[in-house]
Amino acid sequence: MAEIKSVAIAGATGTLGPHVLKALVNAGFQVTVLTRSKKPGASDANAKVLEVDFASVESLTTALKDIDAVVSTVGGTAIDGQTILIDAAIAAGVKRFIPSEYGTVTTSPKLETYPLYSSMTKIRKYLQEKASAGKLTWTVLACGCFLEFLFGTPTLLDFANHKVNLYDEGDNRMSSTSMVNIGKAIAAILKNPDATKDKVVYTSEVILTQNKVLGFAKELKPEIKWEITKVQTSVLRKESLEAFGAGDFSMPVMMKLLAGTALAGDLYGGAYDQTDNELLGIKELTGEDVKKLVAEKLV
Incomplete structure (x- = not known):
C-alpha cells in the first residue's frame, strides 16, 4: 500500500x-x-x-x-x-x-x-x-x-473519599x-x-484489577481505612438493559451498561494478553509506574 x-x-x-x-x-x-x-x-x-x-x-x-x-x-x-x-x-x-x-x-x-x-x-x-x-x-x-478515566474518576477507587465499589469481587482484568x-x-x-x-x-499499556490498585493504595498509605462495597456486573447489565427497554437512554443508564460490560473482565475480553504494542511503539507500564499513579491520587 x-x-x-x-x-x-x-x-x-x-x-x-x-x-x-x-x-x-x-x-x-x-x-x-x-x-x-x-x-x-x-x-x-x-x-x-x-x-x-x-x-x-x-x-x-x-x-x-x-x-x-x-x-x-x-x-x-x-x-x-x-x-x-x-x-x-x-x-x-x-x-x-x-x-x-x-x-x-x-x-x-x-x-x-x-x-x-x-x-x-x-x-x-x-x-x-x-x-x-x-x-x-x-x-x-x-x-x-482510557487510563485518565480510570484514575480521574471513582471507577476503580474513589481516592478522594477512600471508598471502593468492587465489581465481581475486584479481580476482573481490564486493559x-x-x-x-x-x-x-x-x-x-x-x-x-x-x-x-x-x-x-x-494496544494496552497495562492490565489492571481493582484489587491490584487497592493493594498499592494500602501499601502506600496503610493508615487509610477503605470503605468497601460490592456489585455484580451481571446486575448492572440487567438493570441497564431493562432501563433501555423502558426508553431510558440517560447518561447514568449508559454508564451502568459500560460498567457492566467494559469492567466485566474476561467475560467480554476486556484484557488483551496479546497486543500490537511493539508495532505501535507503545511501552507498557511497570508495577512501579502504576504505584506512582496511585501515589499521585493519594496526595
Missing part, C-alpha cells in the same frame, strides 16, 4: 481528539481538521482547518480531496453518522479509514446487539463491506479503558491506555499501513 502522507480528523475538539491531532502533527503528517465551525484555539497551528457539513456527502467529499486517510474521534451521538463520512471518503479516493471505536470490549460478538455497541458494530461492518469491494481499507484500534498513547498508536497505524490493513489492532 502507498505511503500515507495526508490525514483528516473528525472530532478533533472532543475528549480524545486533541491528543490524536497532536500525535498526527508530531508524526509529520499533513493534517486537516474537519469541523462544523472554526473556533479560536480549537486546533493545532500546524493543521489546516476546514468547515464542513457532516450531513452532506458532497461537502465532505470536497474537503477530503487529496486526503490519504481519515481518523474519526467523534462522540457517541455521532457514531452512526460516520457512514456519511465513509461514503465521502470513498468518493474522494481516501485509502484508510479509522472509525471512532476506542474502547475495551467493543469488538466482542456477545455485545453486537447492545445499545452503544450496536452502533460501533454497524460502522465496523459497513467498513468491512466497503473494503471487501476494494473501495478503501480500515483499521479499528482497541485500546482498553488500559492513556489518551496520549492512543494518539501515538493511531499515528503508528498510519505509518504502518500494510501491517494494519483491514484488522483490529490492539
